[in-house]
Amino acid sequence: xxxxxxxxxxxxxxxxxxxxxxxxxxxxxxxxxxxxxxxxxxxxxxxxxxxxxxxxxxxxxxxxxxxxxxxxxxxxxxxxxxxxxxxxxxxxxxxxxxxxxxxxxxxxxxxxxxxxxxxxxxxxxxxxxxxxxxxxxxxxxxxxxxxxxxxxxxxxxxxxxxxxxxxxxxxxxxxxxxxxxxxxxxxxxxxxxxxxxxxxxxxxxxxxxxxxxxxxxxxxxxxxxxxxxxxxxxxxxxxxxxxxxxxxxxxxxxxxxxxxxxxxxxxxxxxxxxxxxxxxxxxxxxxxxxxxxxxxxxxxxxxxxxxxxxxxxxxxxxxxxxxxxxxxxxxxxxxxxxxxxxxxxxxxxxxxxxxxxxxxxxxxxx
Numbered sequence: 404x405x406x407x408x409x410x411x412x413x414x415x416x417x418x419x420x421x422x423x424x425x426x427x428x429x430x431x432x433x434x435x436x437x438x439x440x441x442x443x444x445x446x447x448x449x450x451x452x453x454x455x456x457x458x459x460x461x462x463x464x465x466x467x468x469x470x471x472x473x474x475x476x477x478x479x480x481x482x483x484x485x486x487x488x489x490x491x492x493x494x495x496x497x498x499x500x501x502x503x504x505x506x507x508x509x510x511x512x513x514x515x516x517x518x519x520x521x522x523x524x525x526x527x528x529x530x531x532x533x534x535x536x537x538x539x540x541x542x543x544x545x546x547x548x549x550x551x552x553x554x555x556x557x558x559x560x561x562x563x564x565x566x567x568x569x570x571x572x573x574x575x576x577x578x579x580x581x582x583x584x585x586x587x588x589x590x591x592x593x594x595x596x597x598x599x600x601x602x603x604x605x606x607x608x609x610x611x612x613x614x615x616x617x618x619x620x621x622x623x624x625x626x627x628x629x630x631x632x633x634x635x636x637x638x639x640x641x642x643x644x645x646x647x648x649x650x651x652x653x654x655x656x657x658x659x660x661x662x663x664x665x666x667x668x669x670x671x672x673x674x675x676x677x678x679x680x681x682x683x684x685x686x687x688x689x690x691x692x693x694x695x696x697x698x699x700x701x702x703x704x705x706x707x708x709x710x711x712x713x714x715x716x717x718x719x720x721x722x723x724x725x726x727x728x729x730x731x732x733x734x735x736x737x738x739x740x741x742x743x744x745x746x747x748x749x750x751x752x753x754x755x756x757x758x759x760x761x762x763x764x765x766x767x768x769x
Contacts (some may be wrong), residue, residue, distance in 0.1 A: 413576035431637060467514055471523075474506045493534070500531070516740045518544055518551070525557065548758030552581035556588055558593070568599035569608065586629035590638065597645060612762050626657070636661055640677065672700045679710055688714045 453605040490496060507524055514520060525540035538561040544554050557572035575595060578588045596603065596618040603609045619642055626632075635697050640657040643649040658664070658678045665671045675694050682691035692714050700708050 452742065467510075467517070470510055471517075471520055474503070474510060475523070477503055477506060482530075489741065503527070516547065518548055520553075522554065534564065537561070550581060552578040552585065555581065556591065559591070563591075563595050563598070568595065568602055569606070571595055571599075572603075584628060584702070586625045586635060589621045589628065590625035590635060593618050593625065593638070593642065596621065597642075611647060615648065618642060618644060619649075623728075633661065633664070643681075651681050655681045655685070671699055672698050672703055676703055676706055676710075683710060683714065690720070 451625075475689050484499065485491070485496070488496070491500070507527075510520060511517075511524075521540055521544050525537045525544070528534075528540060529537035536668060537559065541554050541557045541561075544551065548554075555574040555578035559571040559578065559707055562568075562571035562574065572595060575588060575592045578585070579592060581586065595616055599612050600611075600618070603614050612658070622635075622639040622642040622692065626635045629635050636657055640654045640661065643651065643654040655678065658674055658681060662671060662674045662678065665674055675698055679691040679694045679698075683690070692711065695711055695714075
């Protein structure tokens with residue numbers, strides 16, 4: 404197995420990538436969807452209640468819907484204002500918050516069991532920095548209707564942030580079962596499994612191979628369900644760096660796909676650094692070296708030098724001879740050379756300037 408300077412390479416490459424910070428499915432499922440009621444399955448990718456109300460003809464609105472629409476519009480105005488005036492402690496912020504609170508209190512006095520409104524309100528409280536209060540609201544909703552996937556996801560978000568990883572896993576598992584086509588649920592499941600992997604293993608809940616398998620499967624599902632989301636592609640490709648057993652041909656396909664869509668020079672060079680990293684694992688040193696020789700961005704110089712040193716050191720060693728023999732066997736048989744055992748760490752740069760899938764609690768809560 405080749406020895407990489409893991410921490411060194413992560414530090415070099417982690418801040419470099421410029422890719423979308425989120426995907427539509429993330430913003431809808433974790434930021435504010437409200438599920439449809441009735442015989443239809445309650446899916447997080449259906450329209451938000453605010454969108455449903457706005458799209459309906461004004462003449463068809465009930466009195467309660469009109470009141471709720473007024474609250475939604477006030478919230479939109481408030482969050483737009485807050486984006487320009489981020490100090491929530493200012494007198495004007497307090498005035499606006501009190502006004503919204505009064506509107507919600509008045510609405511729930513007449514409509515205490517409106518699930519759509521409760522979901523919106525729970526997300527509002529969370530956005531205002533009251534996650535414990537939001538959690539209580541979602542627990543109430545869950546007791547009223549236990550088949551709403553976005554509620555399960557919201558419960559899991561708070562539990563994951565609080566370290567209650569087993570409860571978070573149970574709720575996310577239910578969210579995935581209720582709505583298996585929602586990419587964000589799979590993505591968050593993968594992040595949860597990675598973030599608490601050691602705890603899952605230590606508790607005896609899963610062994611390492613099972614956690615790794617579930618983790619890769621979750622990241623792959625997110626990528627497959629939302630192929631237009633570059634962040635999911637990056638997360639999936641990088642997830643192979645964090646498992647004990649990997650088929651390195653799979654991430655190479657994803658890096659190639661990302662390269663085809665990349666436009667920025669730094670982004671392309673960072674992707675190529677990852678392609679070289681994977682090719683080294685596949686014993687395809689000549690291809691890796693050719694790619695590395697084309698990388699010239701100063702921010703990637705250290706990672707490039709480290710990988711070239713590994714290639715050249717192996718070329719002059721018995722391991723290098725072994726590599727050549729393996730590649731020759733693979734070439735003569737028409738089969739790909741066997742992949743090496745993966746190593747911890749990543750020659751990678753993650754979405755929004757972070758190494759992914761090394762997710763933080765803050766990132767998990769998105």
